[in-house]
Amino acid sequence: MRIGELAEKVGTSTRALRYYESQGLLGARRxxxxxxxxxxxxxxxxxxxxxxxxxxxxxxxxxxxxxCLRAGNAAGDACPDAVAVYRxxxxxxxxxxxxxxxxxxxxxxQLERAKExxxxxxxxxxxxx
Amino acid sequence: MRIGELAEKVGTSTRALRYYESQGLLGARRxxxxxxxxxxxxxxxxxxxxxxxxxxxxxxxxxxxxxCLRAGNAAGDACPDAVAVYRxxxxxxxxxxxxxxxxxxxxxxQLERAKExxxxxxxxxxxxx
DNA sequence: CCTGGCGTTGACATCGGCGTCAAGGTCTAG
DNA sequence: CTAGACCTTGACGCCGATGTCAACGCCAGG
Numbered sequence: 202m203r204i205g206e207l208a209e210k211v212g213t214s215t216r217a218l219r220y221y222e223s224q225g226l227l228g229a230r231r232x233x234x235x236x237x238x239x240x241x242x243x244x245x246x247x248x249x250x251x252x253x254x255x256x257x258x259x260x261x262x263x264x265x266x267x268x269c270l271r272a273g274n275a276a277g278d279a280c281p282d283a284v285a286v287y288r289x290x291x292x293x294x295x296x297x298x299x300x301x302x303x304x305x306x307x308x309x310x311q312l313e314r315a316k317e318x319x320x321x322x323x324x325x326x327x328x329x330x
Numbered sequence: 331m332r333i334g335e336l337a338e339k340v341g342t343s344t345r346a347l348r349y350y351e352s353q354g355l356l357g358a359r360r361x362x363x364x365x366x367x368x369x370x371x372x373x374x375x376x377x378x379x380x381x382x383x384x385x386x387x388x389x390x391x392x393x394x395x396x397x398c399l400r401a402g403n404a405a406g407d408a409c410p411d412a413v414a415v416y417r418x419x420x421x422x423x424x425x426x427x428x429x430x431x432x433x434x435x436x437x438x439x440q441l442e443r444a445k446e447x448x449x450x451x452x453x454x455x456x457x458x459x
Numbered sequence: 460c461c462t463g464g465c466g467t468t469g470a471c472a473t474c475g476g477c478g479t480c481a482a483g484g485t486c487t488a489g
Numbered sequence: 490c491t492a493g494a495c496c497t498t499g500a501c502g503c504c505g506a507t508g509t510c511a512a513c514g515c516c517a518g519g
Contacts, residue, residue, distance in 0.1 A: 205495065215496090216477060234485060236496055256433050260476070278444045287437050287444070294434045298427055304385050305423045308416050315407045315416070334465065344466090345507060363515060365466055389506070 202239045203232075211247045221250055224260060226267050246270050249277040262286050331368045332361075340376045350379055353389060355396050375399050378406040391415050 208215045221227040222237075227246060229237040239247075246267050253263045265286055266277030277283055337344045350356040351366075356375060358366040368376075375396050382392045394415055395406030406412060 203496075214477075216479085219498095220475095220477060234496080236485085254476085256436065257429075276444070278440055284441065284444050287441055291434055291437050291441075294430045294437075298430050301423045301427050301430075305420055305427075307385065308420050308423075311407055312413065312416055312420075315405070315413050332466075343507075345509085348468095349505095349507065363466080365515085383506085 202244070204237050204239070207239045207244060207247060210244060211251050213247070213251055218247060221247070221260070226250060226260070226264065228271075242270065246277075253277075258286075258290065262290070331373070333366050333368070336368045336373060336376060339373060340380050342376075342380055347376060350376070350389070355379060355389070355393065357400075371399065375406075387415075387419065391419070 202210075204215045204218055208218055211218075218227060222229055227243060227250070229239070229243075232238045249266050249270060250260070250263045253266060254260065265280065265282035269280035269283050270277045272280065274280060278287065331339075333344045333347055337347055340347075347356060351358055356372060356379070358368070358372075361367045378395050378399060379389070379392045382395060383389065394409065394411035398409035398412050399406045401409065403409060407416065
């Protein structure tokens, strides 16, 4: 299968696939004419990469999953390295959510404060509240 | 006050301050020698910008707060425009948290699935569990 | 006068994941 | 033979908020 077909099947662009290759994630046998020739394993690798990227993984983080597939496993997350990335990611998410919660609380507080402010500095504006 | 002093007081770099100016956020009177000359209001504006950026606001989003301060208000969030940005930001945070939660759940699911996987494909590894 | 520490503008570098254009090679159908 | 639909590599553009360097001006102290 050539790159255009792979791109369509995976739901991405040929540019993206070539980029993954440049990063050493997607191997490529070459046909006699120099065209890239992908097989079913490559298809699964590409799909794994895409789904992880879509979820919010960095390209680098997909590497263990790719290696795992290439090692002959049925799933990209069948290896401890990959599972470790899952765990790291969950921690990152927890941290992120925590920070967002903190910011959210802060903003809610500011909203309250701003409201009081307005009531104090412009009491005449409280016509219909 | 000159730019170095302002940068130190605000806790940022002179480069950043010049950048804010290039974006039309931080005005600058000039001394006779061409040096930027900042006053107390500028200090407050710069601090407002920094604290918002630190929280996760984009520079563009600080504009209403700056305008509000420049308009003579005691606080940058004393104006409806600024408050509107607060609200938008809170919504963004909620959306973000929601997506993160979804991804987190998905990852937890994958972890479970991966665990079963291992138990199925390598039952002999369950020596001391 | 000279050094060193401030200031000035301008412009290129960074990070990630591509988009997009350029200039060409390859293959197939008509 | 030729159009056109694919492929190739290479390289620059983008986004945001700076870092960093260059090359220069200004000014106070020894």
